Every structure is written in structure tokens, then in C-alpha cells.
Amino acid sequence: MNQSSVLLKVSRLNKSYEKRKILENISLEVMSGESVVLMGPSGSGKTTLFRLITGLELPDSGEIYLENRLVSSPKISIPPFQRNLGVVFQSPALWPHMDVLSNILFATQKKDTPAGIHEFVDLVIDEMEIRPLLKAYPSRLSGGEARRVSIARALASRPRLMLMDEPLTNLDSTLKDKMLEMIKRVTQEFETTLIYITHDDTEARYVSDKCYRLNNGVLTLESTGF
Amino acid sequence: MIGTRQLMLFVRTLFYSLGTGALVMIVGVFAASALWTFHQKKLTRLLKPLFILSCVMIFVPPYVHALAWADLFYRYGIEGFGASLWVMVMALLPMGLGFSLLGFYLVEDAMVEAGRTLNRDSAVMSAIILPIAMPAMLTGMIFAFLWTLHDFSVPSLFFVNIYSLEIFAKYSATNHPFEPFMLSLPMMLVATIMIVFISGFTKKLMMGLRKGQTRDALPLHMPFWFKCLQTIAIGILILQIAVPVISLIVKVATPSNIWLSILQARRELGFTLVLSTLTATLSVIVALFLARKVIGMEKRSRLLIWVCILLPLAIPAPLVGIGLVTLFSQPGLGLIYGTIWMPVLANMIRFAPLAFITMSVQLKRMDQSLLDSVSVFQKNQMHGFINVYFPMVLPGITAAFMVVFILTTGELGATLLVSPPGRSTLTMRIYNYMHYGSSQMIAGLCLTMLALSLSAGLIVYRLFRKTGGDQ
Numbered sequence: 247m248n249q250s251s252v253l254l255k256v257s258r259l260n261k262s263y264e265k266r267k268i269l270e271n272i273s274l275e276v277m278s279g280e281s282v283v284l285m286g287p288s289g290s291g292k293t294t295l296f297r298l299i300t301g302l303e304l305p306d307s308g309e310i311y312l313e314n315r316l317v318s319s320p321k322i323s324i325p326p327f328q329r330n331l332g333v334v335f336q337s338p339a340l341w342p343h344m345d346v347l348s349n350i351l352f353a354t355q356k357k358d359t360p361a362g363i364h365e366f367v368d369l370v371i372d373e374m375e376i377r378p379l380l381k382a383y384p385s386r387l388s389g390g391e392a393r394r395v396s397i398a399r400a401l402a403s404r405p406r407l408m409l410m411d412e413p414l415t416n417l418d419s420t421l422k423d424k425m426l427e428m429i430k431r432v433t434q435e436f437e438t439t440l441i442y443i444t445h446d447d448t449e450a451r452y453v454s455d456k457c458y459r460l461n462n463g464v465l466t467l468e469s470t471g472f
Numbered sequence: 473m474i475g476t477r478q479l480m481l482f483v484r485t486l487f488y489s490l491g492t493g494a495l496v497m498i499v500g501v502f503a504a505s506a507l508w509t510f511h512q513k514k515l516t517r518l519l520k521p522l523f524i525l526s527c528v529m530i531f532v533p534p535y536v537h538a539l540a541w542a543d544l545f546y547r548y549g550i551e552g553f554g555a556s557l558w559v560m561v562m563a564l565l566p567m568g569l570g571f572s573l574l575g576f577y578l579v580e581d582a583m584v585e586a587g588r589t590l591n592r593d594s595a596v597m598s599a600i601i602l603p604i605a606m607p608a609m610l611t612g613m614i615f616a617f618l619w620t621l622h623d624f625s626v627p628s629l630f631f632v633n634i635y636s637l638e639i640f641a642k643y644s645a646t647n648h649p650f651e652p653f654m655l656s657l658p659m660m661l662v663a664t665i666m667i668v669f670i671s672g673f674t675k676k677l678m679m680g681l682r683k684g685q686t687r688d689a690l691p692l693h694m695p696f697w698f699k700c701l702q703t704i705a706i707g708i709l710i711l712q713i714a715v716p717v718i719s720l721i722v723k724v725a726t727p728s729n730i731w732l733s734i735l736q737a738r739r740e741l742g743f744t745l746v747l748s749t750l751t752a753t754l755s756v757i758v759a760l761f762l763a764r765k766v767i768g769m770e771k772r773s774r775l776l777i778w779v780c781i782l783l784p785l786a787i788p789a790p791l792v793g794i795g796l797v798t799l800f801s802q803p804g805l806g807l808i809y810g811t812i813w814m815p816v817l818a819n820m821i822r823f824a825p826l827a828f829i830t831m832s833v834q835l836k837r838m839d840q841s842l843l844d845s846v847s848v849f850q851k852n853q854m855h856g857f858i859n860v861y862f863p864m865v866l867p868g869i870t871a872a873f874m875v876v877f878i879l880t881t882g883e884l885g886a887t888l889l890v891s892p893p894g895r896s897t898l899t900m901r902i903y904n905y906m907h908y909g910s911s912q913m914i915a916g917l918c919l920t921m922l923a924l925s926l927s928a929g930l931i932v933y934r935l936f937r938k939t940g941g942d943q
Contacts, residue, residue, distance in 0.1 A: 302690060326585075326588045352591060355591060
């Protein structure tokens with residue numbers, strides 16, 4: 247894929263909950279290989295935008311395109327798992343009845359899983375430094391380990407686009423720094439485009455090429471190239 | 473001690489109870505999954521009242537269902553174990569439905585959504601949602617199994633002999649407690665194993681109640697066969713509610729017949745109300761005391777106490793009655809023998825564990841910071857108790873009261889043996905009428921029972937909603 251091609255295009259997106267406008271006419275373009283940060287205070291609509299891009303919700307109006315393919319509109323919704331996204335939620339959301347390896351391999355059990363995915367998963371496991379944890383169950387993991395596993399799970403299907411919704415919430419500052427470094431390293435190494443949602447300035451500066459601010463449902467470009 | 477015939481009967485009863493439990497769970501899972509996967513759709517608005525009504529049907533005694541289905545079965549020549557099993561499934565379906573819903577709502581949204589971004593919805597259902605919800609579903613199945621194992625009111629109406637009836641019959645024939653006790657041992661062993669098995673996660677499940685799915689999440693896309701089974705399960709739910717209500721109304725024929733049957737059974741009705749009120753009040757006091765004690769204990773002893781408190785659920789109802797009769801007919805212990813306190817005690821042994829579960833849930837869900845703050849601001853302990861603690865715990869007390877009250881009104885196995893001479897409960901009267909009396913009279917009394925039970929169920933539901941358990 248061309249480095250400068252548009253990977254994600256969000257066009258005039260609107261979303262309301264019970265007559266309360268959450269997103270208003272949002273338009274956004276993310277180029278392939280970019281790391282983009284979405285910032286904004288609590289309740290500004292960041293998570294709603296994240297959920298619309300992942301396909302977990304439908305917009306009231308507007309469209310979302312991934313690699314020029316319409317994936318979301320009020321009438322069209324390509325299921326989340328067919329969008330080839332890597333998604334990291336605010337909580338690690340690891341499945342408690344599966345060990346770490348099974349959590350990671352769940353993404354590779356789809357019908358259209360590309361060949362060679364298991365070698366890639368092996369690489370991800372090493373990069374995220376979780377090999378000793380593969381047989382452990384989520385209840386045994388520390389906060390930092392659980393986050394690393396959840397990022398590894400998101401990367402395992404070799405996604406075109408990684409979406410992270412405040413993935414470092416509730417971690418102490420030392421662990422946060424280490425995780426930020428790791429996120430930056432793996433996204434660069436695996437040439438993954440990243441959309442990172444946070445309300446923390448430091449995190450934003452560390453990971454992003456471009457920073458958008460969402461306020462009262464309106465998106466503005468704040469800066470490029472931190 | 474146990475002959476071949478009794479052993480065969482025991483095995484048959486186990487299969488009958490397991491079959492009922494399994495069917496209750498399967499129908500419950502598919503019906504609950506419908507409400508859960510149709511989330512956000514307009515259909516949910518239609519389904520929710522149906523589900524609430526279906527869940528509160530748990531308070532309707534199984535013999536009311538039996539009476540409602542009996543005519544239909546007799547018409548088509550359906551009888552024996554099949555008829556009895558179907559009626560028990562109808563009566564216990566709320567357990568399967570309630571525990572399955574509980575299981576589904578215990579699965580965190582983020583876990584489901586993380587799965588949905590990686591794989592098909594059907595794979596998410598089979599690999600993530602169902603395994604996480606399974607402990608709750610199994611608990612529902614085991615409760616239904618235990619109930620069926622102990623209930624002989626329905627099988628006896630369909631002329632089916634089951635093991636708990638054998639215990640009752642043995643006591644009636646010999647009037648000696650030893651043989652019924654020995655007969656009960658295998659049944660108690662199985663029930664105890666089941667109770668120990670579910671004790672740990674029953675507690676966790678009850679404490680884990682939380683708000684449900686994200687409001688605007690898209691419904692899960694399930695395969696066609698799955699949707700068909702969901703539709704069948706919803707159809708069965710509708711039957712479970714509609715058949716008793718419609719059939720009883722048709723049988724009663726006129727409203728004056730209801731009034732007439734109530735008038736004729738007014739002595740039993742009065743006795744039942746006094747008995748149920750006494751049992752419920754005392755059970756709630758004991759349950760509140762125990763729940764407060766247990767909550768403060770360390771984890772290991774808490775689990776042990778939890779198991780001990782639930783163990784009475786393993787004792788067959790007739791054995792509870794036989795035990796009490798034997799104990800209180802001993803010289804020097806006869807003070808309460810032949811009084812209303814015998815059935816009160818019998819029903820407390822049977823149902824106080826359920827009041828304990830209800831109270832524990834209520835206490836656990838109370839915001840500890842509110843209790844901490846009252847200890848700072850109260851004038852004295854009584855002031856804090858009356859103004860803050862009691863209002864906070866009141867919904868739980870009322871819910872526990874209603875649960876024990878209604879179950880006591882419907883109890884038969886133990887009450888039949890320990891009721892004072894010349895006194896009988898409404899359930900005993902209905903049960904006797906079913907064998908000998910007029911159909912209109914039974915239907916009138918059953919309809920009264922149904923109305924009482926549904927009202928109590930709706931009150932419990934409202935109270936629990938009020939304390940934050942929206943699901």
C-alpha cells in the first residue's frame with residue numbers, strides 16, 4: 247500500500263443519543279502509516295467516534311470509508327471483524343476463561359485469516375514481551391501485563407489500522423512511559439496506522455504525528471508533528 | 473436398606489430431574505439470548521415486559537401450572553413422566569430465564585466488543601459469551617434440578633411415582649422416621665454435592681449484578697438456526713404465562729365463582745396468611761443477622777458458612793417434616809408440637825436460606841462510603857440506623873419477606889406433615905380438592921393464588937430495580 251494513501255476517511259458524521267447531539271458534522275482523513283491522536287475532555291464524543299469507526303454503532307448520518315470502501319453509513323454497516331482493525335479498549339477486556347495465548351489466537355481463527363499469520367503472532371508475542379505469560383490466565387496478570395496482552399491481541403490479526411481508546415487508563419506514570427514507548431515501537435515496526443484516543447497531553451505528544459481536538463462534538467485539527 | 477425397586481425409582485427420579493433442569497436451562501438460554509442479542513431493537517420493548525412477567529411466575533406454585541395443563545394433556549392422552557416433566561419445565565422456566573439473563577449481563581461489554589472486532593458474532597457467542605455466562609446458567613439448571621428432585625406435588629397429580637413421594641409414603645406407612653431418613657440419604661448426597669458445587673459461584677453471581685450493555689450497541693448477528701431456536705423459546709415463554717392464566721379464567725367461568733371459592737376456603741386462607749407472615753418475618757430477622765455476620769468474615773470461612781446455610785436446600789421437604797415431628801414429639805420437647813410453630817419452623821428451614829441470599833445481595837450492594845459517612849455524621853447509633861441504614865436495607869428486607877411469604881403459601885411437602893390438627897393451608901386445600909373436589913372451586917383458588925404470587929413477584933422486581941439492579 248502506498249504510504250501516502252488515505253486509509254480512513256470520515257465524512258460529515260453525525261450522532262445523537264436520545265436527542266442529545268454527540269458528534270456534529272465530523273470529517274477526518276487518516277493517511278496510511280500515520281499516528282493520529284484524538285483529544286478532548288470527558289463526554290466530548292471521543293469514544294463515540296471510536297465506536298463508529300470500529301463498527302460497533304451506526305451513525306445517524308455521514309459515512310466512513312476504509313481504503314476507499316464504504317464501511318459505515320446509516321444504512322450500511324460492514325461487521326467490525328471484517329474491517330481488519332486492531333482495537334484496544336479502556337479496560338484490557340481479556341476473556342477470563344481463556345489463557346493469554348488463546349486470547350491472542352482468537353483473532354486468527356477467522357475464515358479469511360492470511361497465510362503466515364502464526365509467524366506474525368510469534369513476532370508480536372516477542373515484541374510485547376509476553377512469551378512467559380502465554381499459559382497464564384488473565385486473573386493472574388498485573389495491570390501492565392494485561393495491557394500488553396490486549397495490545398498483542400489487537401495486533402495479532404495484522405490490522406491495517408489500530409484504534410486505542412485511552413489504553414493506559416489507571417496505570418502509574420512509570421508503567422505508562424514504558425507502555426507508550428512500546429506502543430510507538432510496535433506500530434512503527436509493524437507499519438500500522440494508529441488512532442490514539444486520550445485526554446492526556448503527555449501521551450498525545452509522545453505517540454502522535456497529528457492531533458485533533460474534539461469539543462462539544464466538533465472536531466478541529468490542533469497540531470501536526472509534535 | 474434400599475431395594476432394587478427403590479434404586480430404580482431413584483435413578484428414574486434423577487433422570488427426570490436432570491431432564492427438567494437441562495430443558496429449563498436450554499429454553500432459558502435461548503430466550504434470554506433473544507433479549508440480549510436484539511438489544512436496542514424495538515422488539516426489546518415488547519420482549520421486556522414478557523420477560524419480567526415470566527420471571528415473576530417463579531412465585532406461582534407448580535401445581536397451578538399442573539392444573540392448567542392437565543385438561544389439555546388428558547384430552548390428547550399425554551400422561552406420566554412426559555406430562556409431569558413438561559409442567560415442571562413450565563413452572564421452573566423463570567429460573568432458567570433469570571439465571572441465563574444474569575449470566576449474559578455479567579459479561580462485560582468490552583469483552584464482547586473486543587471479540588466482535590476480531591471474529592464473527594456467532595464465534596463470539598460460542599467462544600466468549602456462553603463460556604463466561606455458563607456458571608450462571610448451570611446454577612439455574614442445578615436449582616431447577618434440586619426443586620424437581622424434591623417436588624412431588626406435580627408428579628403425583630399425573631400419577632407418577634418419584635423418590636420424594638416414596639419417602640413421604642414410607643413415613644405414612646410406617647410412622648417411623650428411621651426408614652424415610654435412610655431412604656433420603658442418596659437424595660441428600662446428590663443435592664449436597666450440587667449445592668457445594670454451586671455455592672462458590674452463586675455468591676459471586678449475586679454480587680456481580682451490574683448495568684447491562686452499552687445503550688447503542690448494534691445487535692449481534694446470529695445464524696438463522698439460532699434465531700429459530702430463540703423464537704421457539706419465546707413461544708414457550710408465552711405459553712408458560714398464557715396457559716395458566718387463560719385456562720384458569722375459562723375454568724372459573726364467572727367472577728362470582730372466585731369469590732365463592734375464597735369464601736369457602738376462608739379458614740385456610742386466614743391460616744395461610746398467618747403462617748406465611750410469621751415464617752417470613754422470622755426468616756428475614758435470622759437472614760439479616762446472619763448476612764451481617766457473614767459479610768464481615770474472612771473469605772475462607774465465609775464460603776464455608778455460605779455452604780452450611782444453603783445446605784437445608786438439600787433436605788427433601790417430607791424429611792424436614794418427619795424430622796420436626798420426631799424431634800418435637802420427644803418427651804420434654806413437646807411445647808410446640810401440634811401448634812402453628814411447627815409449620816413455621818419447617819418453612820423457615822426450607823426457605824430462610826433464600827432470604828439469606830437476598831439479604832446478602834442487598835447488603836453487598838450497599839454503598840460502603842454512605843455507611844462510613846453516617847458513622848461520622850450521626851447523633852448516635854440509633855439515629856444513624858433509623859435514618860440511613862434501615863431505609864437502605866428496607867428493599868432487601870421487603871424482597872426477602874415476599875420471597876419467603878410466597879414460597880410458604882405454596883409449600884406442601886413439609887407442611888402436610890406438621891400442620892396442627894384441624895388446620896390446613898390454602899395449598900393443602902387445593903391439593904386435596906385436586907384429587908376429590910370440583911374443578912371450578914380449584915380454579916378459583918388457583919387463580920387467587922396466581923394473583924397473589926404475581927403481585928408479590930412484581931413487588932420484588934420493583935424493589936430490586938429501585939436498589940440498582942436494573943437487569
